[in-house]
Amino acid sequence: MISIDYQNRKPIYEQIVERFQILIIQGILTPDSQIPSVRTLAMDLSINPNTIQKAYALLEQQGYIYPIKGRGNFVAHNEHFIQQKRGNFFEALATLFKKGIEIGITQAECTRVMEAEYKEVSHD
Amino acid sequence: MISIDYQNRKPIYEQIVERFQILIIQGILTPDSQIPSVRTLAMDLSINPNTIQKAYALLEQQGYIYPIKGRGNFVAHNEHFIQQKRGNFFEALATLFKKGIEIGITQAECTRVMEAEYKEVSHD
Amino acid sequence: MISIDYQNRKPIYEQIVERFQILIIQGILTPDSQIPSVRTLAMDLSINPNTIQKAYALLEQQGYIYPIKGRGNFVAHNEHFIQQKRGNFFEALATLFKKGIEIGITQAECTRVMEAEYKEVSHD
Amino acid sequence: MISIDYQNRKPIYEQIVERFQILIIQGILTPDSQIPSVRTLAMDLSINPNTIQKAYALLEQQGYIYPIKGRGNFVAHNEHFIQQKRGNFFEALATLFKKGIEIGITQAECTRVMEAEYKEVSHD
DNA sequence: GTGGTCTAGACCACA
DNA sequence: GTGGTCTAGACCACA
Numbered sequence: 224m225i226s227i228d229y230q231n232r233k234p235i236y237e238q239i240v241e242r243f244q245i246l247i248i249q250g251i252l253t254p255d256s257q258i259p260s261v262r263t264l265a266m267d268l269s270i271n272p273n274t275i276q277k278a279y280a281l282l283e284q285q286g287y288i289y290p291i292k293g294r295g296n297f298v299a300h301n302e303h304f305i306q307q308k309r310g311n312f313f314e315a316l317a318t319l320f321k322k323g324i325e326i327g328i329t330q331a332e333c334t335r336v337m338e339a340e341y342k343e344v345s346h347d
Numbered sequence: 348m349i350s351i352d353y354q355n356r357k358p359i360y361e362q363i364v365e366r367f368q369i370l371i372i373q374g375i376l377t378p379d380s381q382i383p384s385v386r387t388l389a390m391d392l393s394i395n396p397n398t399i400q401k402a403y404a405l406l407e408q409q410g411y412i413y414p415i416k417g418r419g420n421f422v423a424h425n426e427h428f429i430q431q432k433r434g435n436f437f438e439a440l441a442t443l444f445k446k447g448i449e450i451g452i453t454q455a456e457c458t459r460v461m462e463a464e465y466k467e468v469s470h471d
Numbered sequence: 472m473i474s475i476d477y478q479n480r481k482p483i484y485e486q487i488v489e490r491f492q493i494l495i496i497q498g499i500l501t502p503d504s505q506i507p508s509v510r511t512l513a514m515d516l517s518i519n520p521n522t523i524q525k526a527y528a529l530l531e532q533q534g535y536i537y538p539i540k541g542r543g544n545f546v547a548h549n550e551h552f553i554q555q556k557r558g559n560f561f562e563a564l565a566t567l568f569k570k571g572i573e574i575g576i577t578q579a580e581c582t583r584v585m586e587a588e589y590k591e592v593s594h595d
Numbered sequence: 596m597i598s599i600d601y602q603n604r605k606p607i608y609e610q611i612v613e614r615f616q617i618l619i620i621q622g623i624l625t626p627d628s629q630i631p632s633v634r635t636l637a638m639d640l641s642i643n644p645n646t647i648q649k650a651y652a653l654l655e656q657q658g659y660i661y662p663i664k665g666r667g668n669f670v671a672h673n674e675h676f677i678q679q680k681r682g683n684f685f686e687a688l689a690t691l692f693k694k695g696i697e698i699g700i701t702q703a704e705c706t707r708v709m710e711a712e713y714k715e716v717s718h719d
Numbered sequence: 720g721t722g723g724t725c726t727a728g729a730c731c732a733c734a
Numbered sequence: 735g736t737g738g739t740c741t742a743g744a745c746c747a748c749a
Binding site: 563569575581587589 | 677684689693695696709710
Binding site: 245248249305308309312313315316317319320321322323324325326327328330332333334336337338339340341344 | 369372373429432433436437439440441443444445446447448449450451452454456457458460461462463464465468
């Protein structure tokens with residue numbers, strides 16, 4: 224369920240954080256269910272445990288997961304972070320539109336891209 | 348015309364590169380016009396000449412500017428890179444929409460953001 | 472595998488870039504294999520790490536290598552750049568013949584040089 | 596008769612030197628004929644007189660021209676430098692073939708380029 | 720004065 | 735340990 228894209232310029236720990244965020248928001252990982260241990264996931268992805276550690280620390284800090292000492296990490300039940308994610312998205316979108324406007328991209332061109340992406344989904 | 352945002356996580360040299368790209372694409376810097384010398388710009392922004400050097404080297408490599416030895420750097424006349432920039436934008440936009448879809452953002456919500464940004468521009 | 476010619480007027484970083492290009496094109500450095508770290512190579516050649524950094528940055532930009540943060544740099548698998556290199560060669564060759572023609576060099580003389588070089592190789 | 600290519604990475608003074616060498620070798624500039632003064636040529640090409648000065652100094656040093664104080668610079672009559680030029684050419688050609696061999700260019704491919712260039716000339 | 724190369728050395732993020 | 739960014743400063747070729 225977690226995979227790493229080494230071509231991606233984003234740091235690995237960030238990729239892991241985002242992947243878990245999406246799985247939790249989409250409800251694929253349900254509240255109170257256990258997530259893989261640091262060691263297990265590190266082995267599975269064959270990356271440094273420090274990296275997983277860092278990702279889990281961030282997820283905990285953001286309220287996505289909670290630890291139980293000696294047992295492991297579990298998905299929190301908190302609807303709050305969906306709003307955070309949505310906020311981040313809208314901010315990123317607005318920033319991108321600003322950049323597009325700077326280089327002369329028209330609204331019509333953006334609409335075309337948007338429709339293409341959303342149509343693709345409705346076919347699934 | 349060039350300013351640095353130290354809050355920005357982007358490296359200084361990248362900020363400079365992007366700023367020049369926009370000024371050139373928008374036609375504010377016209378072909379064959381001279382851009383500030385490495386030393387001058389370094390002084391103006393009070394940063395190290397090496398950092399400017401790096402930015403200029405990238406701009407040259409991407410075809411935005413060309414150097415004349417002993418004279419300085421000049422804006423190239425190449426319509427080619429506008430297309431590159433546009434391509435990058437559309438790719439980034441599509442990627443962002445994909446992310447939005449993953450967290451349940453609707454097309455209507457994206458449209459609202461888009462219209463807000465484009466209306467702001469038409470008011471200028 | 473990498474050596475520097477201080478007599479050569481070419482900058483050190485360029486010599487390093489070209490050396491790696493050849494090693495990669497010849498398949499001596501295979502795709503996904505790791506190349507020496509910036510610091511290691513700098514120590515081995517007893518030059519400044521920044522110079523290696525610059526060479527690696529260029530190789531990355533040209534698609535010859537790709538970095539994994541915190542791990543190192545690796546040879547990319549891209550057949551594309553062999554064509555680039557070939558193109559560059561043919562262009563350089565044509566330019567040189569034009570110069571030869573200007574000073575009255577005959578085709579027969581060029582052929583003689585060519586055969587000498589290619590014979591030398593077949594003896595290896 | 597002299598023109599400068601600013602796109603060319605070669606320094607201007609070198610371009611001027613080479614251009615004169617060719618004109619002299621080809622006999623277009625005949626022995627004892629006067630070449631333009633430093634100032635005149637600098638004006639015509641609208642470049643720095645220092646640059647012409649440097650070019651003429653090199654040409655004199657290589658025996659292509661000789662100065663007469665108060666009168667100007669004149670073409671020398673020396674068949675010697677044609678041999679030099681030829682030597683340089685053959686050396687450059689051999690070096691280039693070596694590079695081509697390194698990246699797997701065949702002799703047949705080189706021959707094709709050579710024939711194309713020489714055919715083009717015979718049509719003139 | 721102009722850009723280009725290089726060294727020495729610091730500091731940071733990431734794994 | 736690994737690469738990436740940046741500063742300070744020197745030295746060079748070129749115009």
